[in-house]
Amino acid sequence: MIDIDRIRSDFPFLDRRIDGQPVIYLDSANTSQKPRQVIDAMSDFLRDGYAPINRSAYRMAAAATDAYEGARAAIAQFIGAASPDEVVFTRNATEALNMFAQGWTRAHLSAGDAVVLTHMEHHANVVPWQMMAAERGIQLRWIPLTTDGHLDLTDLDRLLDGAKVLSFTAMSNVLGTLNPVRKLCDAAHAAGAIAMVDACQSVPHSVTDVTAMGADLCAFSAHKMLGPSGIGALW
Numbered sequence: 283m284i285d286i287d288r289i290r291s292d293f294p295f296l297d298r299r300i301d302g303q304p305v306i307y308l309d310s311a312n313t314s315q316k317p318r319q320v321i322d323a324m325s326d327f328l329r330d331g332y333a334p335i336n337r338s339a340y341r342m343a344a345a346a347t348d349a350y351e352g353a354r355a356a357i358a359q360f361i362g363a364a365s366p367d368e369v370v371f372t373r374n375a376t377e378a379l380n381m382f383a384q385g386w387t388r389a390h391l392s393a394g395d396a397v398v399l400t401h402m403e404h405h406a407n408v409v410p411w412q413m414m415a416a417e418r419g420i421q422l423r424w425i426p427l428t429t430d431g432h433l434d435l436t437d438l439d440r441l442l443d444g445a446k447v448l449s450f451t452a453m454s455n456v457l458g459t460l461n462p463v464r465k466l467c468d469a470a471h472a473a474g475a476i477a478m479v480d481a482c483q484s485v486p487h488s489v490t491d492v493t494a495m496g497a498d499l500c501a502f503s504a505h506k507m508l509g510p511s512g513i514g515a516l517w
C-alpha cells in the first residue's frame with residue numbers, strides 16, 4: 283500500500299492551507315512540487331558548498347565538481363545509460379529537443395528530407411521541427427491518432443519510408459497514452475531513421491531503460507520529477 287500521509291509529509295508545499303483548506307496539487311505532469319530532501323540538498327549546496335564546477339582546482343571547487351558529475355552519473359544509472367558521458371545536461375527538455383532538432387538537423391538534413399512526428403506531441407517537439415521545415419525545407423509527416431487517443435500506426439511503414447528522423451513522445455502529456463516505444467524505435471531503424479524519444483512524462487512515471495527502449499536519443503526534465511527547474515537532459 284502507498285502511504286499517502288508519509289509521502290505528503292515530504293512536501294512542505296502541501297502543509298499550506300488556502301482559504302483554510304488543505305492543498306491538493308493536481309498539476310504534477312506540468313511541474314512537480316519539491317520534496318524537502320530536494321529543497322534541503324539545494325539549500326545545503328548554496329549555503330555550505332557553493333563553488334565553481336569544472337573550472338577550478340581548490341578543495342571547494344573539486345567537491346562541487348564531484349557533486350555535479352555525481353549527479354550526471356546518478357542520472358545515467360537512473361535511465362540505464364551505459365556511461366555518464368552519454369548524459370548532456372540542458373536547461374530543460376525543450377532545450378534537449380531543440381539541441382537535436384536544430385543542431386543535428388542543420389548539419390545532416392537538407393530540403394526534402396522527411397521527419398516523422400505524431401499528432402500527440404508537446405509543442406516542444408513540434409516547434410523546433412517547424413522551424414527547421416521553414417529554414418531548411420524539411421518535410422514533416424505526421425502519425426495520426428485513433429479516436430480513443432492512441433497512435434494510429436496503420437500507415438507507419440509508408441510514413442517512415444525514406445524518413446531521416448522519427449521523433450515522438452513516450453507518454454502523452456495530454457492523454458496519458460503510453461506509446462509502444464520499442465516498436466516505434468525498431469520501425470524507425472528498419473527504415474534507416476534516427477529515433478528520438480521525448481521521455482519528459484515517461485521518465486517520472488515509469489522505470490526507464492534507454493537501452494531497452496532502443497532509442498538513439500532521449501529528452502527529459504528534472505522539474506517534472508521532483509527536481510529543480512532549470513535542468514534537463516539529452517541522452
Ligand SMILES: Cc1ncc(COP(=O)(O)O)c(C=O)c1O
Pocket residue numbers: 311312374375376377404406407451453454455480482483502503504514
Ligand atoms: C511531453 C512533454 N515534452 C516536453 C515538455 C517540455 O518540457 P520542459 O518544460 O522541460 O521544457 C513537456 C512539458 O510539459 C512535456 O510534457
